[in-house]
Amino acid sequence: MTNSVSIRDLSLSFGAVTVLEQLNLDIREGEFLVLLGPSGCGKSTLLNCIAGLLEVTEGQIFIKDKNVTWKEPKDRGIGMVFQSYALYPQMSVEKNLSFGLRVAGVPKAEIDKRIARAAEILQITPLLKRRPAALSGGQRQRVAIGRALVRDVDVFLFDEPLSNLDAKLRSELRVEIKRLHHALGNTMIYVTHDQIEALTLADRIAVMKGGIVQQLADPLTIYNRPRNLFVAGFLGSPSMNFIQGQIAIVAGQPVFKFGNTDVLLTAYPTETRLRDAQLATLGLRPEHIRLVDDTAQGETFEAVVDIEEPMGADTLVWLRVAGTALSVRTEAGRRFTPGERLRVQFNTAMASLFDGGTQDRL
Amino acid sequence: MSDATIALAGSEPWGKRPKRRFAPKTIMLYGVLIVAALYYLLPLYVMIVTSLKGMPEIRLGNIFAPPVEITFEPWVKAWSSACTGLYCEGIRTGFWNSVRIAIPSVIISILIASVNGYALSNWKFRGSEVFFTILLFGAFIPYQVMLYPLVIITRELGIFGTLTGIVVIHTIFGMPILTLLFRNYFSSLPPELFKAARVDGAGFWRIFFQIMLPMSVPIFVVAVILQVTGIWNDFLFGVIFAGTQNFPMTVQLNNVVNSAQGVKEYNVNMAATILTGAVPLIIYFFSGKYFVRGIAAGAVKG
Numbered sequence: 001m002t003n004s005v006s007i008r009d010l011s012l013s014f015g016a017v018t019v020l021e022q023l024n025l026d027i028r029e030g031e032f033l034v035l036l037g038p039s040g041c042g043k044s045t046l047l048n049c050i051a052g053l054l055e056v057t058e059g060q061i062f063i064k065d066k067n068v069t070w071k072e073p074k075d076r077g078i079g080m081v082f083q084s085y086a087l088y089p090q091m092s093v094e095k096n097l098s099f100g101l102r103v104a105g106v107p108k109a110e111i112d113k114r115i116a117r118a119a120e121i122l123q124i125t126p127l128l129k130r131r132p133a134a135l136s137g138g139q140r141q142r143v144a145i146g147r148a149l150v151r152d153v154d155v156f157l158f159d160e161p162l163s164n165l166d167a168k169l170r171s172e173l174r175v176e177i178k179r180l181h182h183a184l185g186n187t188m189i190y191v192t193h194d195q196i197e198a199l200t201l202a203d204r205i206a207v208m209k210g211g212i213v214q215q216l217a218d219p220l221t222i223y224n225r226p227r228n229l230f231v232a233g234f235l236g237s238p239s240m241n242f243i244q245g246q247i248a249i250v251a252g253q254p255v256f257k258f259g260n261t262d263v264l265l266t267a268y269p270t271e272t273r274l275r276d277a278q279l280a281t282l283g284l285r286p287e288h289i290r291l292v293d294d295t296a297q298g299e300t301f302e303a304v305v306d307i308e309e310p311m312g313a314d315t316l317v318w319l320r321v322a323g324t325a326l327s328v329r330t331e332a333g334r335r336f337t338p339g340e341r342l343r344v345q346f347n348t349a350m351a352s353l354f355d356g357g358t359q360d361r362l
Numbered sequence: 363m364s365d366a367t368i369a370l371a372g373s374e375p376w377g378k379r380p381k382r383r384f385a386p387k388t389i390m391l392y393g394v395l396i397v398a399a400l401y402y403l404l405p406l407y408v409m410i411v412t413s414l415k416g417m418p419e420i421r422l423g424n425i426f427a428p429p430v431e432i433t434f435e436p437w438v439k440a441w442s443s444a445c446t447g448l449y450c451e452g453i454r455t456g457f458w459n460s461v462r463i464a465i466p467s468v469i470i471s472i473l474i475a476s477v478n479g480y481a482l483s484n485w486k487f488r489g490s491e492v493f494f495t496i497l498l499f500g501a502f503i504p505y506q507v508m509l510y511p512l513v514i515i516t517r518e519l520g521i522f523g524t525l526t527g528i529v530v531i532h533t534i535f536g537m538p539i540l541t542l543l544f545r546n547y548f549s550s551l552p553p554e555l556f557k558a559a560r561v562d563g564a565g566f567w568r569i570f571f572q573i574m575l576p577m578s579v580p581i582f583v584v585a586v587i588l589q590v591t592g593i594w595n596d597f598l599f600g601v602i603f604a605g606t607q608n609f610p611m612t613v614q615l616n617n618v619v620n621s622a623q624g625v626k627e628y629n630v631n632m633a634a635t636i637l638t639g640a641v642p643l644i645i646y647f648f649s650g651k652y653f654v655r656g657i658a659a660g661a662v663k664g
Contacts, residue, residue, distance in 0.1 A: 053557050074563030086554035099572075147562070189446040353543030 003062070004029045004187035005050060005155055010059035012042075012049060012211075019045045021213040023059070027189065032181050036190045036198040037208035038234070043191045047157050050189065051080050064154055074104070076155075078150025083160040085140040087132035093143050100151050111150075118149040121183070122154050138169045145180070158190040162197065174200060195235050199223065207231045224350065229359035232283045232352050238316055240352070241289070241326045243282040247274050247353075252303040256282050256353070259322030267295055267349040279356025286316060286329035288347040296345060305340040319344065329330070394402035413437065414630035420628050438502055440637060444630050446617035453634050456614025460594055460641075464526060468589040472582065475537055479544025480570050484556050494545065501538035509602060516603060523605030530602050532593050540585055547581040548574060583652045591642040595660035610639045 005027040012020040019042045027033045034119045035043040048054040049062060052073035060069045068076045069327050087096050087278065094115060101111045103112045117123040122142045132140055141161055148156055158177075162170045178201055181188055192198055198205050207230075215227035220349035232240050245258030247265075254265040254274045263282065265274070292300055303319040303326070310316075310332060317328045326345065336342075353362040383473075396579040408425055413436050442452040454567070460659075482494050512531065513522065521527035559569045600610040609617075615638045620633045 039456045048557075051557075053560060073557075073564075080558065080561045082554040082558060084548065084552050084554045086552060086558040088555065088559075088573055099559075099564070102567065103563040144558075147558070151562075208573060 001273060002029045003027065004031065004064060005128065005189065006060075006062040006326065007046075007050070008060040008062070009056050010046075010049060010061065011058050012054065018058045018211060020049070020080050022246050025206065025212070025213065027187060030185045030187055032188045032190065032201055032203045032352060034177075034198040034202035034205045036195065036205050036210055036234070037193065039193060041208040042211040043193075043208050044144060044159055044212075047080075047159055047189060047191045050076075051078055051084070051157050064359070068199075074100075075154050078157055079151050079156045080157040080159065081141070081148055081151040081161045083163050085137075085144045087140055089132055089144055090358050091131075092128065093119070093124065093130055093132070094133070096132065096143060098149050099130075100147065107341050114150045114152070115146075118146040119243065121180070123148050138173060141165065141173060142176075145177075145343060149184075150178075154187060155302055156186055156188040158192075160192055161190075163192070163194070170197075175359075176283075176308055177201065194227055195237065196294060200236070201300040207234060209234075216330060225361070226283075227361055229281060229283070230234045232354070237289060238286050238327050238329070240283045240285050243284070243324050243326075244356075245280060246282050246356070247276065247316075249274070249276045250274045256280065258282070261322040263301075263348065265348055265353070266352060268351055269349070274353075274362060279358070280362060281353060281354045281356060283352035284346055285350070286327045288350045289326060290347065291317075291328060291330055291343045292345045294343060297341065298345060300343045300345050303342045303344045305336045305338055305342060308336040327348070367635075398586055409632045409636055413629050413636060415629055417625075417627065419630060420496060427590050431592070435626070436639070437633040439627075440618070440630045440634035444616050444618045444627075444634060445621055447621065453611055453614045453618060453637060455514060456611035457637070458613075459604070459608050460611040463528050463600070463604065463608065464534070464590055464593045466529045466584060467526075467536070467593050471533040471536035471540060471589055472585045474533065474583070475540030476544045476575075476582070477570065478537070479546075480540040480548050481566075482541065482545045484553075484567065484569070484574075494501070494541070497538050497541055500536075500544070505535070505598060509598075513602065522603065525604070525608050528604040528608060528610075532596070535599070536589055536592065539588070544578075544581060544584060547578060551577060560651040562625065580652065583649070587645055587649050587652055591645055594641050 003026045005025075007023055007025040007069065009020065010020055019208055023046065024263075025046075035046060037043045045054060049056050050063075052068065052071060052075075060067055062068065063076055065282040072089060081239045087093075092101065097115050097118060098111050101114065106114075116125075116126070119128060121144060123145060124139065124142050127135060127139060128144070132143065133281075135143065139162075144161070159175075162173055165173065174197055177188075177190075179203075183235050190197075190201060190258070199222075202219050204216060204218050205222050207214045207222060207227075215222055217225075217227075217232045222231065226235065229242070233242070243256075243258050245256050248257050248262075250262070252334050254268070254270070256265055278285050288351040301321050303321045305319055306318040307324065308315055308317050313332060314329050315334065315336075317330055319328055319342065326344075354360065355362055392400070411428055412420060412425065414432050414434070415435050416431065416435070419430060440452060441454050443450055444452045446453065446456070478497075482490055510531065516522040516527045519527075521530060549603060553575060559573050594610075596610065597612040597613065597616070600608075601613045604610060604613075615634050618634050
C-alpha cells in the first residue's frame with residue numbers, strides 16, 4: 001500500500017453539531033492534496049484531526065500505514081503551517097525553527113545542520129537572528145514553513161497559509177510552495193478556500209461541503225466534469241452559467257429545453273440515461289460559449305448584450321438568451337454596447353448537465 | 363495665483379481646519395474635570411496638613427489652614443510609638459505583618475491562577491466550562507456567608523489565627539477574579555500558537571513556561587497590582603483569620619484611631635492613615651496604565 005495518509009469513516013461532532021461525517025480519504029505518497037471548500041465546510045477541522053489537534057469522535061487515521069488515531073501531534077510525523085504564521089513572538093527565527101528539535105532533544109550539531117539546510121531552501125539565512133515582529137508577512141510564512149521543514153516530517157499540513165498575504169505575495173509564495181513540493185517530494189495536505197490556489201497547486205482536489213467530500217479528483221476533472229451543481233458553482237471565476245430547463249427526447253436525440261429554446265445535447269458525454277421531461281440544469285462555463293456570426297455552422301442562438309466587463313486579458317460580456325442571463329468570455333479588444341444583438345454557440349461537449357432534483361451530474 | 367489663494371482662504375474652507383482654543387465644549391470638559399479633581403484631592407490635603415500640625419494648632423479648628431509650624435513628630439509617633447490597644451509600638455509591626463501576609467499571598471495566588479487560566483483556555487476538558495462558571499460564581503457570593511464555615515475549616519486544619527491561615531484565605535478569595543483575568547488573557551492569544559507548540563511536541567508545562575509566560579508579562583503586572591492593593595487594603599480577613607500577632611496594618615490602624623482612652627490625636631491618626639494608604643497609593647500612582655488595562659482585560663468575554 002502506498003497511501004501516505006488514510007482516513008477511515010472519520011466523524012467529528014461537537015455536541016449535537018456534526019462537522020465531519022463518515023469521511024474516507026486516501027492520500028498517496030508524495031501527493032499534493034488540496035482540501036477546498038467554503039468557510040465552515042469542515043476542511044480546517046479535518047486538517048486539525050489529521051494533525052491530532054482535535055480528537056475524532058469516530059473513525060481512524062493512518063499515517064504511513066500506522067494507526068495514529070490516538071497519537072499525540074508530535075508523534076504523527078507531521079508539520080503544520082498556519083494562516084496566522086503562529087511564530088513564537090519572543091524567540092528569534094533560529095529559536096523558532098529549533099524549538100521542536102530542542103523539545104525532542106536532538107543534538108545541537110544536528111539542529112544547526114538542519115536549520116542551515118532549511119534556511120537555505122527557504123532563503124531565510126539572513127533573517128535567522130531576527131524576531132518575528134521584524135519580518136514581513138511573506139518572510140514570516142517562510143519561517144513557519146521552515147519550522148515544519150527542520151523536523152523532517154512525512155506529511156506537511158497547510159492551513160490556509162497564504163490567506164493573510166496580499167495578492168502579489170500570495171502568487172509568489174504559491175509558486176514557491178509548488179517548487180518546494182517538487183524538491184522535497186513530501187506528501188502535502190493544503191487547506192484553502194481559494195480556487196486558484198487549489199487548481200494551481202493540487203495533484204488532486206477534494207471539494208468539501210457540509211463535512212462531506214463532494215468530489216475528489218485532479219484539478220482538470222474537477223473543473224471540466226464537476227460531480228454536482230455545488231462543485232460546478234464553487235470552481236471557476238467568473239463562475240459557471242446555470243440554465244434551468246428540462247430534457248426532452250426528440251426523435252431519439254436528447255434535447256435541453258429552456259424558455260422557447262432547444263439545445264441539442266448530441267455532443268454531451270452523458271453518464272446516465274437521460275429521461276424525457278426530466279428537470280435539469282445546464283451548466284456552461286463562460287469560455288464554452290462562443291460569439292459567432294450569422295454564417296456559422298451548427299446550432300446558434302440569438303442573444304442581447306446586457307453589459308460588458310473588460311478585464312484586460314479578455315472581456316466578459318453579459319448576455320440574455322431567451323430571458324436567461326449568461327456570461328461569455330471573449331477576446332479583449334472588441335467592444336459591446338447594451339442592447340446589441342449577437343449570435344452565440346454553446347460548446348455542449350464541454351457542458352455539464354445536472355439533475356434538477358439530486359443536483360448530481362447526468 | 364496668490365490673489366486666488368487669498369480669496370479662497372478668506373471666504374471658503376481651504377486647507378487645514380482651524381482649531382478653536384477655548385470652545386465651549388473644552389471649557390465645560392476641563393471645568394468638570396478640575397472640580398472633580400479638587401473634590402477628591404481636598405480630603406488628602408486636609409490629612410496631610412493636619413498630620414504636619416501640633417495638637418495645640420489643631421485645637422484652633424482651622425482644618426483647611428496650612429500648618430504654621432511644621433512638625434514631623436506625629437509621623438514618628440504613628441510609626442513607632444502610637445498605642446494599639448495594649449502595646450505602644452506604633453503601626454510599624456502592622457506594616458511588616460502586612461508585608462509578610464501580602465508577599466506569599468500574591469505569589470501563590472498568581473501562580474495558581476495563571477495555571478488555572480492557562481488550563482481553562484487552552485486545555486479544555488469535559489466540564490471545564492462548568493468548572494469555570496462555578497469558580498466565577500464564587501466571586502459573587504458575599505464574603506459574610508463564607509466567614510463562619512471558613513473559620514471552622516481553618517480551625518480544623520489547625521491554621522486558624524496563623525500566617526499560613528491568612529495566606530490560604532487570601533489565595534482562595536483571589537482565585538475567581540485572577541483566574542478570570544488569566545483565562546481571558548490566554549484566550550485572547552492566537553490559538554494557533556498553542557497548536558504550533560503542540561505540533562512541535564511541547565507539553566503542558568513547557569508550553570506554559572516557554573511560550574505563554576513570556577507573552578503574558580503585562581497581565582502578570584496587572585495581577586500583581588490587583589492582588590497587592592486588594593490584600594493590603596483588606597481588613598475583614600485580617601482581623602478574623604490572621605491572629606493577634608499577625609494583624610495587618612489596616613487592623614492596627616483601626617486600633618490606633620479607635621483607641622478609647624485619652625485625647626484623640628488627630629495628627630497622629632492622619633499620619634498613620636497616610637502611612638497605611640501609602641503602599642496602594644504609590645502602586646496606583648506608578649501603574650495607573652496597567653491598572654486600567656487590567657480592569658478592561660478582566661471584562662467577561664468568550
